[in-house]
Amino acid sequence: MSGRKGPRPTDGAKEQGRAPGRGSGKPERRQSHRDIDERPGLQARQVAARLIAAVIDKQTSLDGLTDAATGHPHLRQLEARDQALVKAILTSALRFRGTIEAEIAKRLERPLPSGAASLRHVLHVGAAQILCLDVPDSAAVDLAVASANADPRAARFSGLVNAVLRRIAREAKRLPDLQADPRQNCPDWLWNRLVDQYGSERAAGMAGAHLARAPIDLTVKSDPEGWATRLGGRAIGTHSVRLVAIEGPVSGLDGFEAGEWWVQDAAAALPVRLFGDVAGKRVADLCAAPGGKTAQLAAAGALVTALDQSASRIRRLKENLERLQLAAETLTGDVMAFAPERPFNAVLLDAPCSSTGTIRRHPDVAYTKDDAEVQKLADLQLRLLTKAADFVEAGGMLVFANCSIDEREGEDVARAFLQARPDYRLDPVDPTEPRKLRICRLTRRDPAHDARDDGRRRGRWWSRRFLRRQVPSPGRVISRKPPSSLLTFLCVRHWR
Numbered sequence: 104m105s106g107r108k109g110p111r112p113t114d115g116a117k118e119q120g121r122a123p124g125r126g127s128g129k130p131e132r133r134q135s136h137r138d139i140d141e142r143p144g145l146q147a148r149q150v151a152a153r154l155i156a157a158v159i160d161k162q163t164s165l166d167g168l169t170d171a172a173t174g175h176p177h178l179r180q181l182e183a184r185d186q187a188l189v190k191a192i193l194t195s196a197l198r199f200r201g202t203i204e205a206e207i208a209k210r211l212e213r214p215l216p217s218g219a220a221s222l223r224h225v226l227h228v229g230a231a232q233i234l235c236l237d238v239p240d241s242a243a244v245d246l247a248v249a250s251a252n253a254d255p256r257a258a259r260f261s262g263l264v265n266a267v268l269r270r271i272a273r274e275a276k277r278l279p280d281l282q283a284d285p286r287q288n289c290p291d292w293l294w295n296r297l298v299d300q301y302g303s304e305r306a307a308g309m310a311g312a313h314l315a316r317a318p319i320d321l322t323v324k325s326d327p328e329g330w331a332t333r334l335g336g337r338a339i340g341t342h343s344v345r346l347v348a349i350e351g352p353v354s355g356l357d358g359f360e361a362g363e364w365w366v367q368d369a370a371a372a373l374p375v376r377l378f379g380d381v382a383g384k385r386v387a388d389l390c391a392a393p394g395g396k397t398a399q400l401a402a403a404g405a406l407v408t409a410l411d412q413s414a415s416r417i418r419r420l421k422e423n424l425e426r427l428q429l430a431a432e433t434l435t436g437d438v439m440a441f442a443p444e445r446p447f448n449a450v451l452l453d454a455p456c457s458s459t460g461t462i463r464r465h466p467d468v469a470y471t472k473d474d475a476e477v478q479k480l481a482d483l484q485l486r487l488l489t490k491a492a493d494f495v496e497a498g499g500m501l502v503f504a505n506c507s508i509d510e511r512e513g514e515d516v517a518r519a520f521l522q523a524r525p526d527y528r529l530d531p532v533d534p535t536e537p538r539k540l541r542i543c544r545l546t547r548r549d550p551a552h553d554a555r556d557d558g559r560r561r562g563r564w565w566s567r568r569f570l571r572r573q574v575p576s577p578g579r580v581i582s583r584k585p586p587s588s589l590l591t592f593l594c595v596r597h598w599r
């Protein structure tokens with residue numbers, strides 16, 4: 104929305120430390136805790152500030168904090184409408200964190216005092232509502248002031264909160280007129296990684312895309328065109344439907360109760376497709392929960408063993424399969440301790456990763472992950488992949504996938520794995536169908552092979568440039584074959 108919303112604030116600029124006003128701009132007594140607790144909407148803002156603190160100060164994942172069953176108790180005790188508001192505030196506050204910070208800083212006479220983290224969070228929650236959400240400015244300002252008053256660490260700055268937010272409400276542009284600078288909203292560590300790997304132009308495009316809201320994709324058991332019409336979306340490929348926006352929760356949509364579809368990003372549905380026909384095959388889905396890929400495999404007729412170390416996530420996987428009327432063997436445990444009685448025809452390792460390919464949907468990732476974490480996860484992925492390789496029968500297929508855009512979690516892991524495991528070679532993907540979904544292919548340099556086929560070698564370099572134009576989320580397909588000098592590296596890159 105753009106333009107002015109709600110009653111106009113009235114008080115002046117640069118009033119740091121002045122007493123807060125409520126709508127009228129007049130000073131008022133500080134509210135008692137009892138008053139504050141009774142004010143509608145206040146709890147939601149306080150919870151939002153608390154959760155932003157958890158993300159920014161403690162690098163806690165928003166997914167975990169907002170999980171319906173196991174999320175933060177203060178969030179779960181709110182009414183559904185307030186929970187939705189908190190999530191909207193958090194998403195905007197994180198997605199536009201750089202812009203919000205700059206708008207606040209412009210209206211401060213001096214930088215916020217060191218150790219004023221909770222004051223900063225209150226300001227960000229207020230500014231996110233004013234700049235990004237359809238909340239009346241007066242409510243955003245008043246409830247931010249009340250949040251500050253209720254917080255002993257921020258109470259003495261409630262006048263500052265009032266003044267700064269009133270000025271933002273009066274002066275700043277709002278979405279969609281607000282031209283948020285992608286670079287400003289991309290933390291340095293991530294920006295440097297993107298520039299190093301993709302160049303600054305591409306990095307700017309990717310950072311810009313992070314500011315857009317992710318669509319909602321469904322994987323349908325069948326008839327994507329029919330479901331697209333019924334749900335007002337569009338079909339993508341053979342099994343996905345993309346919805347731009349929905350009213351209310353997805354569970355209210357046609358076909359949910361009947362188990363006709365599940366929520367799964369179109370990109371996340373690609374790795375399973377790399378297996379080809381899995382009907383009747385024994386497939387292990389390692390790191391399986393909450394089960395989007397398990398469901399795909401089961402729906403395609405595979406005999407699936409789904410393993411995940413998280414008991415609560417395995418519970419969710421089971422609930423999902425039950426709704427979808429699909430079957431799989433489910434196991435709770437660590438891949439590193441898994442010892443199947445016999446090898447599988449195929450194994451999928453959808454490894455834990457930095458999730459930097461999902462920032463549109465999970466803007467907290469930019470703040471909960473960093474360079475060191477990416478390397479730690481890459482090391483873990485190599486360990487998991489090497490272990491998973493033992494579960495594949497000779498001639499079987501191993502697909503390694505994750506949703507990171509960092510080559511340390513992609514190309515580097517595959518390279519190190521192949522060096523350690525000469526019984527595997529990289530296997531080509533049939534490009535015909537997935538090409539629509541921007542899959543590109545890279546052939547790794549092999550002198551003997553290059554001498555045989557010059558044209559393919561040229562194709563390789565074209566692919567490398569092509570890759571640079573894509574925005575990635577990698578999938579890896581690796582077949583277990585006798586040692587071979589032909590190494591073909593296939594890389595699935597797409598928006599997620």
Ligand SMILES: C[S@@+](CC[C@H](N)C(=O)[O-])C[C@H]1O[C@@H](n2cnc3c(N)ncnc32)[C@H](O)[C@@H]1O
Nearest residue numbers: 390391392393394395396411412413437438453
């Ligand atoms: C990217 S998610 C998997 C998403 C899932 N494949 C899907 O499509 O719905 C990664 C999963 O790996 C699990 N995980 C992480 N380390 C693990 C390990 N050592 N053993 C088993 N599961 C693990 C996590 O609990 C998490 O559920």
